[in-house]
Amino acid sequence: MSTADLLQFVASGLQNGAIYALMALGFTLVFASTGVINFAQGEFFMLGGMLVAAEVAAGVPLGLAVAGAVAATAAVGALIERFALRPARASGALTLIIITIGCSMLLKSAARHLFGPDERAVPAFSEGEPVAVAGAMVQRQVLWVVGLTLLAAVALTVLYRWTKLGLAMRACSVSHDAARIVGIDTARVVMASFALAGALGALAGAVVAPVTQTAYDVGARMGLKGFAAAVLGGLGDPVGAIVGGVVLGLLESGAVAFVSGTYKDAVALVVLLLVLVLRPQGIVGRHLGEKL
Amino acid sequence: MTSVQVVAAVAVLAVPFLGADRYLLKVLTFVGVNTLIVLGLALLFGYAGQVSLGHAAFFGIGAYTSAYLSSALGLPWLVAVAAAVGLTACAGWAVAVPGLRLKGHYLAMATLGFNEIMSVAFVEARRFTGGNDGLGGVPFPSIGPYELDTPASLYLLVWGVALVALVGAANIVKSRPGRAMRALHCTEPGASACGIDVSSVKVRAFTLSAALAGLAGSLYAHTVGFISPTTFGLDLSILLVAAVVLGGRESLAGPVVAMAALTLLQYLGALVPGLSRQAAEAVQDWVPDIVGLTVVGVLIARSRGFRLRGRRGVPERGGQG
Numbered sequence: 107m108s109t110a111d112l113l114q115f116v117a118s119g120l121q122n123g124a125i126y127a128l129m130a131l132g133f134t135l136v137f138a139s140t141g142v143i144n145f146a147q148g149e150f151f152m153l154g155g156m157l158v159a160a161e162v163a164a165g166v167p168l169g170l171a172v173a174g175a176v177a178a179t180a181a182v183g184a185l186i187e188r189f190a191l192r193p194a195r196a197s198g199a200l201t202l203i204i205i206t207i208g209c210s211m212l213l214k215s216a217a218r219h220l221f222g223p224d225e226r227a228v229p230a231f232s233e234g235e236p237v238a239v240a241g242a243m244v245q246r247q248v249l250w251v252v253g254l255t256l257l258a259a260v261a262l263t264v265l266y267r268w269t270k271l272g273l274a275m276r277a278c279s280v281s282h283d284a285a286r287i288v289g290i291d292t293a294r295v296v297m298a299s300f301a302l303a304g305a306l307g308a309l310a311g312a313v314v315a316p317v318t319q320t321a322y323d324v325g326a327r328m329g330l331k332g333f334a335a336a337v338l339g340g341l342g343d344p345v346g347a348i349v350g351g352v353v354l355g356l357l358e359s360g361a362v363a364f365v366s367g368t369y370k371d372a373v374a375l376v377v378l379l380l381v382l383v384l385r386p387q388g389i390v391g392r393h394l395g396e397k398l
Numbered sequence: 399m400t401s402v403q404v405v406a407a408v409a410v411l412a413v414p415f416l417g418a419d420r421y422l423l424k425v426l427t428f429v430g431v432n433t434l435i436v437l438g439l440a441l442l443f444g445y446a447g448q449v450s451l452g453h454a455a456f457f458g459i460g461a462y463t464s465a466y467l468s469s470a471l472g473l474p475w476l477v478a479v480a481a482a483v484g485l486t487a488c489a490g491w492a493v494a495v496p497g498l499r500l501k502g503h504y505l506a507m508a509t510l511g512f513n514e515i516m517s518v519a520f521v522e523a524r525r526f527t528g529g530n531d532g533l534g535g536v537p538f539p540s541i542g543p544y545e546l547d548t549p550a551s552l553y554l555l556v557w558g559v560a561l562v563a564l565v566g567a568a569n570i571v572k573s574r575p576g577r578a579m580r581a582l583h584c585t586e587p588g589a590s591a592c593g594i595d596v597s598s599v600k601v602r603a604f605t606l607s608a609a610l611a612g613l614a615g616s617l618y619a620h621t622v623g624f625i626s627p628t629t630f631g632l633d634l635s636i637l638l639v640a641a642v643v644l645g646g647r648e649s650l651a652g653p654v655v656a657m658a659a660l661t662l663l664q665y666l667g668a669l670v671p672g673l674s675r676q677a678a679e680a681v682q683d684w685v686p687d688i689v690g691l692t693v694v695g696v697l698i699a700r701s702r703g704f705r706l707r708g709r710r711g712v713p714e715r716g717g718q719g
Contacts, residue, residue, distance in 0.1 A: 197700070212690035
């Protein structure tokens with residue numbers, strides 16, 4: 107295998123890895139502030155792609171369409187928290203998770219009613235031939251994917267480290283009760299993390315749609331892979347989520363390059379099961395101190 | 399068995415003799431198949447408290463094993479069924495043992511991942527499964543020269559097995575293993591303090607539950623004669639969990655009735671004679687919405703203290719603070 111081939115696989119690994127990282131960030135933010143695994147995260151991804159496709163078809167300029175899709179999905183995330191999860195907050199984590207499963211059924215079905223059952227295409231963010239990077243031909247959209255993921259990661263770091271909301275989110279991830287004692291409106295923080303998760307998922311869905319196409323039923327599998335990335339990096343750890351996403355993307359394209367492409371979609375899931383069973387705190391996570 | 403249960407069983411078995419048409423019988427046979435799967439999940443999830451979002455995969459393993467052995471290798475039906483149940487039980491055991499380390503939502507995600515892996519395998523292992531085109535020409539169930547090839551006989555076979563399984567499950571629930579399962583659902587440390595081998599109960603419940611799904615899969619394959627990967631996807635797994643959630647914790651009848659309702663909802667055209675084709679299709683189109691809304695609504699109502707009927711057990715601990 108030549109260096110150029112190898113770089114090609116690294117590029118496709120990075121592209122998928124960036125998407126997984128965005129999804130994993132969505133899972134991790136919600137988990138950190140609520141202890142809930144949000145099954146609807148995959149549907150946020152689907153909504154991002156489908157909304158952009160629908161908006162572009164209706165004549166909205168692409169940039170505006172992406173912004174609109176991200177904003178709308180963030181609103182959907184906030185609404186799910188407010189009207190489906192908050193009323194049931196007193197029950198156990200498993201109940202809340204099944205509620206998010208119900209929500210994901212609703213979102214998927216709503217998307218089918220609204221946008222139809224067919225695959226939808228989204229135009230590339232910038233026209234032009236693939237760019238040569240060190241001998242490998244990389245599609246321009248891949249640069250968008252990686253670039254926007256980096257941008258989102260930086261924005262999130264700023265939010266988490268240096269804003270009041272970020273401080274409140276970190277407090278909630280330590281203890282809700284303690285956060286409330288010092289005057290943090292925990293309900294608002296939880297809602298904000300769902301909105302952020304929606305925005306991240308939608309961004310992932312919108313930015314990758316030009317490469318992969320999109321459809322109403324792409325959410326579940328992407329959700330699982332994003333969750334695999336989050337677990338790989340250590341659930342609840344934003345840096346881990348990004349590392350986990352990139353590692354997972356590279357592992358997947360490595361498996362395609364060196365083994366076979368037939369079971370590409372199973373790689374992430376096998377990784378998920380192995381990590382859950384062997385090292386549930388993730389590759390960069392600390393020991394959790396309790397059995398999962 | 400109480401007299402009500404006997405009457406219900408007789409009524410179920412009498413359906414083919416009441417002049418139900420072929421299509422309706424077929425639909426009701428599917429209900430029987432789904433009853434078997436949901437029964438296993440009710441034991442595992444409703445009683446032992448171990449969630450599985452991978453039961454459609456066990457159903458699929460049973461179906462593909464049975465179909466491949468009887469159509470490609472030409473083995474007798476009973477051998478194929480036995481192999482399907484055995485292999486699915488092994489698969490259940492193989493998922494349950496590492497799954498012992500996982501609780502609650504991690505187990506949910508792991509079984510979901512298992513389901514997706516099997517979905518990929520059903521499509522990609524073309525030599526055995528026929529890939530996306532599916533596997534056809536599965537022979538009808540037969541013992542020696544006798545072949546069950548009419549809708550009525552298939553209905554009786556499936557429901558006969560389902561009723562036997564129901565009686566068996568009801569006995570398990572009432573006896574020692576059933577009490578052990580309920581105990582570990584309430585509190586694991588408490589259960590082990592009472593001398594219950596928690597790991598062993600979990601693994602056995604999982605294995606039995608998978609075996610029931612495998613049996614259902616085998617019956618399904620021989621009843622319809624053709625299987626394809628889409629049947630065994632996440633949607634079914636989620637529907638099964640929804641049925642157990644709606645049917646209620648620590649109940650067998652609840653999940654069975656809920657699953658029957660969810661199954662029939664998809665075939666409303668067969669049930670309501672006067673229903674136009676368009677109306678039936680419209681209902682079918684909105685099934686996921688109806689299920690999703692009901693699940694969310696029921697869980698919210700329950701967590702706010704609304705109970706349809708009294709239920710034992712301690713409330714779960716809060717997760718969202």
